[in-house]
Amino acid sequence: MAIESIITEMAKAARAASVEMARCSSHKKNEVLLKIAEKIEADAERIQAENRKDLVRAEEMGLSAAMIDRLTVKDATIQSMARGLREVAQQEDPVGAMTETRTRPNGLQVSKMRIPLGVIGIIYESRPNVTIDAAGLCFKAGNAVILRGGSEALHSNQALASVIADALRETGMPEKAVQVVPMRDREAVTHLLAQEESIDLIIPRGGEGLIRFVVEHSKIPVLKHYKGVCHVYVDEGADPDMAEAISFNSKVQRPGVCNAMETLLVHRAVANRFLPAMAKKFAEAGVELRGCPETCAILPDIKAATEGDWYEEYVDLILSVKVVPDMDAAIAHMTQYGSAHTEAVVTQDYARARRFVRETDSSVVLVNASTRFNDGGELGLGAEIGISTSKLHAFGPMGVEDLTTTKFVVLGDGQIRQ
Amino acid sequence: MAIESIITEMAKAARAASVEMARCSSHKKNEVLLKIAEKIEADAERIQAENRKDLVRAEEMGLSAAMIDRLTVKDATIQSMARGLREVAQQEDPVGAMTETRTRPNGLQVSKMRIPLGVIGIIYESRPNVTIDAAGLCFKAGNAVILRGGSEALHSNQALASVIADALRETGMPEKAVQVVPMRDREAVTHLLAQEESIDLIIPRGGEGLIRFVVEHSKIPVLKHYKGVCHVYVDEGADPDMAEAISFNSKVQRPGVCNAMETLLVHRAVANRFLPAMAKKFAEAGVELRGCPETCAILPDIKAATEGDWYEEYVDLILSVKVVPDMDAAIAHMTQYGSAHTEAVVTQDYARARRFVRETDSSVVLVNASTRFNDGGELGLGAEIGISTSKLHAFGPMGVEDLTTTKFVVLGDGQIRQ
Numbered sequence: 001m002a003i004e005s006i007i008t009e010m011a012k013a014a015r016a017a018s019v020e021m022a023r024c025s026s027h028k029k030n031e032v033l034l035k036i037a038e039k040i041e042a043d044a045e046r047i048q049a050e051n052r053k054d055l056v057r058a059e060e061m062g063l064s065a066a067m068i069d070r071l072t073v074k075d076a077t078i079q080s081m082a083r084g085l086r087e088v089a090q091q092e093d094p095v096g097a098m099t100e101t102r103t104r105p106n107g108l109q110v111s112k113m114r115i116p117l118g119v120i121g122i123i124y125e126s127r128p129n130v131t132i133d134a135a136g137l138c139f140k141a142g143n144a145v146i147l148r149g150g151s152e153a154l155h156s157n158q159a160l161a162s163v164i165a166d167a168l169r170e171t172g173m174p175e176k177a178v179q180v181v182p183m184r185d186r187e188a189v190t191h192l193l194a195q196e197e198s199i200d201l202i203i204p205r206g207g208e209g210l211i212r213f214v215v216e217h218s219k220i221p222v223l224k225h226y227k228g229v230c231h232v233y234v235d236e237g238a239d240p241d242m243a244e245a246i247s248f249n250s251k252v253q254r255p256g257v258c259n260a261m262e263t264l265l266v267h268r269a270v271a272n273r274f275l276p277a278m279a280k281k282f283a284e285a286g287v288e289l290r291g292c293p294e295t296c297a298i299l300p301d302i303k304a305a306t307e308g309d310w311y312e313e314y315v316d317l318i319l320s321v322k323v324v325p326d327m328d329a330a331i332a333h334m335t336q337y338g339s340a341h342t343e344a345v346v347t348q349d350y351a352r353a354r355r356f357v358r359e360t361d362s363s364v365v366l367v368n369a370s371t372r373f374n375d376g377g378e379l380g381l382g383a384e385i386g387i388s389t390s391k392l393h394a395f396g397p398m399g400v401e402d403l404t405t406t407k408f409v410v411l412g413d414g415q416i417r418q
Numbered sequence: 419m420a421i422e423s424i425i426t427e428m429a430k431a432a433r434a435a436s437v438e439m440a441r442c443s444s445h446k447k448n449e450v451l452l453k454i455a456e457k458i459e460a461d462a463e464r465i466q467a468e469n470r471k472d473l474v475r476a477e478e479m480g481l482s483a484a485m486i487d488r489l490t491v492k493d494a495t496i497q498s499m500a501r502g503l504r505e506v507a508q509q510e511d512p513v514g515a516m517t518e519t520r521t522r523p524n525g526l527q528v529s530k531m532r533i534p535l536g537v538i539g540i541i542y543e544s545r546p547n548v549t550i551d552a553a554g555l556c557f558k559a560g561n562a563v564i565l566r567g568g569s570e571a572l573h574s575n576q577a578l579a580s581v582i583a584d585a586l587r588e589t590g591m592p593e594k595a596v597q598v599v600p601m602r603d604r605e606a607v608t609h610l611l612a613q614e615e616s617i618d619l620i621i622p623r624g625g626e627g628l629i630r631f632v633v634e635h636s637k638i639p640v641l642k643h644y645k646g647v648c649h650v651y652v653d654e655g656a657d658p659d660m661a662e663a664i665s666f667n668s669k670v671q672r673p674g675v676c677n678a679m680e681t682l683l684v685h686r687a688v689a690n691r692f693l694p695a696m697a698k699k700f701a702e703a704g705v706e707l708r709g710c711p712e713t714c715a716i717l718p719d720i721k722a723a724t725e726g727d728w729y730e731e732y733v734d735l736i737l738s739v740k741v742v743p744d745m746d747a748a749i750a751h752m753t754q755y756g757s758a759h760t761e762a763v764v765t766q767d768y769a770r771a772r773r774f775v776r777e778t779d780s781s782v783v784l785v786n787a788s789t790r791f792n793d794g795g796e797l798g799l800g801a802e803i804g805i806s807t808s809k810l811h812a813f814g815p816m817g818v819e820d821l822t823t824t825k826f827v828v829l830g831d832g833q834i835r836q
Contacts, residue, residue: 022779113775215637357829365827366829372835391823405810407780410783416663416667
């Protein structure tokens with residue numbers, strides 16, 4: 001069968017399964033999640049054997065050590081997938097919640113009821129654990145899901161898919177509620193992105209190239225984040241110890257992730273005192289600094305930042321530093337060069353804290369806390385499916401509730417419109 | 419200047435104005451809305467003079483009487499635009515509301531804060547009052563807006579734009595917060611739909627052709643509804659008077675709108691008694707019926723429905739009628755032929771009412787009430803910008819809150835991530 005037909009059939013089957021999924025009780029959904037967790041542990045050997053086929057091929061193809069590491073299903077990966085599913089089973093089910101109930105003058109009772117989105121497509125890169133993590137969250141929210149992992153992880157993902165299918169069958173749920181695209185061809189992605197009749201939402205997870213490809217080709221709405229160019233602004237009068245701790249944590253605690261700080265903005269009034277101490281601490285941690293002219297005048301040993309540096313998501317131990325005359329200039333810098341991902345201020349000033357919260361246009365705005373807290377788990381959403389930096393439907397870290405929508409429910413006693 | 423450059427400049431200017439809009443107080447926004455209302459009344463003569471230029475051209479081009487009627491700015495249109503703005507000024511401002519506040523174990527206080535979307539593009543057809551109604555709602559929610567009305571209404575829309583610009587200037591707000599595309603060329607729409615760097619959301623309002631064109635060409639997220647194929651299902655044991663009143667009201671009260679009933683589904687057990695009485699009432703109102711074979715056996719004088727009828731949005735005094743064996747068959751029919759717009763059940767059965775609410779996949783689900791209540795005003799949302807039949811961001815009638823999104827606000831005391 002041609003790839004296009006296979007993908008179309010998968011999408012239609014997912015749509016059909018989504019009807020049953022939407023009616024599924026929380027109890028039943030949790031039973032399935034726990035069953036998958038159990039089976040992943042029981043079938044660990046088989047999953048790892050399939051994973052080794054991917055690893056052999058990856059070595060033949062000369063993939064980097066880092067990529068091979070991401071591809072490997074270790075014992076710890078098995079445990080973490082099973083634990084993740086059990087945690088999602090513990091989370092509250094968002095489906096069915098009724099909110100904003102009001103009674104109209106004519107007696108109609110109007111509410112919003114939370115319902116699943118329907119069918120979600122997830123397109124991701126090499127980590128096979130995404131297959132389980134994403135499937136678990138979509139399933140918990142009552143959606144059918146089609147997963148398309150990296151071509152280098154095909155055997156691993158197929159093995160995980162068969163574990164899920166077994167669990168669905170044994171619990172009497174439709175097997176097509178969770179499907180993995182069974183071929184490596186890139187063409188499959190393009191066909192998947194054209195199934196706007198059957199798929200309600202696409203979530204790409206991976207590098208900027210993947211995300212741009214998906215946005216370019218999708219006829220289906222996409223929830224995405226391109227990059228995290230996150231800032232910390234150290235305000236005039238900021239507590240120096242707090243400013244140092246937050247700046248250091250935001251950059252160094254885990255530099256390779258999207259919520260790490262990439263640019264440090266410092267108020268002119270504190271730059272002379274703050275920057276030398278901070279630079280010393282960064283140097284000890286191996287952080288390379290790139291400064292604006294004022295920064296370089298204070299720290300003569302560091303490199304000058306280019307215009308390009310302010311747009312850069314280093315995802316590495318590199319940091320650009322700029323001295324600004326006031327908070328307006330700091331916010332203007334974030335607006336111009338930032339990515340609406342995460343912005344933090346360190347301040348002791350009440351009015352400026354209020355203004356920063358209101359006026360900074362970013363999915364997560366923090367006062368006196370590290371940028372590293374932009375994370376679904378840290379913010380109390382439970383497991384996270386991704387971070388959206390575009391504003392429609394969800395803005396910021398997305399938990400299970402963001403995989404749902406609401407419909408209006410209107411209860412009457414025979415009302416007609418006059 | 420080329421059209422593309424003009425549109426790009428407009429979009430960039432809107433983006434810049436949106437920053438100021440987002441910081442604008444409710445008080446200020448309401449002042450602007452009331453000022454526009456006042457000026458529309460004061461400048462009515464000039465607006466109507468410009469409107470007459472459009473009407474002369476429309477007659478030369480041979481537009482239908484119905485289209486010319488929609489295009490005409492009557493005295494009542496002036497009053498209705500001004501009244502609409504004053505009502506929107508009275509509505510609560512959604513921006514700034516903080517919800518879902520929780521304190522994390524480490525003391526971080528996490529909230530969601532409601533914020534404007536940014537820049538909204540509205541693409542619509544002939545009615546000039548949409549220029550004012552849509553601009554008012556977008557403005558109230560703190561957004562900048564670019565309006566592209568029908569080419570036949572260019573003079574009218576330009577006149578309304580100049581009234582809005584005067585009001586913005588006199589109140590010290592950025593004039594570019596509300597802009598009207600100043601040329602007739604269709605090319606302008608295509609360029610507008612490509613401004614994904616500056617525009618956050620596109621809302622098309624008009625016929626299915628317009629909406630499909632917008633969805634096809636837009637690189638920006640679109641909130642849309644294609645059509646309303648709305649159903650009423652008369653259940654076994656339904657109160658016959660209530661069933662008759664709701665069916666009649668859903669079809670006849672205003673047949674030319676999207677929330678009018680297009681297909682009536684009747685349980686087999688009540689069909690013999692219900693349909694003849696109902697058909698008589700419909701006949702008196704001039705409604706043409708098209709029935710399934712079972713319906714035609716009961717009502718031998720009516721036309722047989724074709725497969726195509728079940729998909730049809732007549733927007734006219736025509737109704738298709740089908741007899742079904744049970745509620746499952748009714749819901750299955752709605753799923754197959756409906757448009758996820760509005761579905762109503764008339765029933766006295768508690769369990770089936772609960773099931774209908776849960777299992778019907780539609781933006782508005784009603785029990786014992788007319789489909790005509792799917793309307794922002796009727797459901798208590800205030801003025802409505804449209805009805806979404808796709809699930810992302812908003813599903814169902816959209817009020818001013820649906821023109822906003824939320825960001826996370828995190829307040830700390832120096833927290834860093836461990």
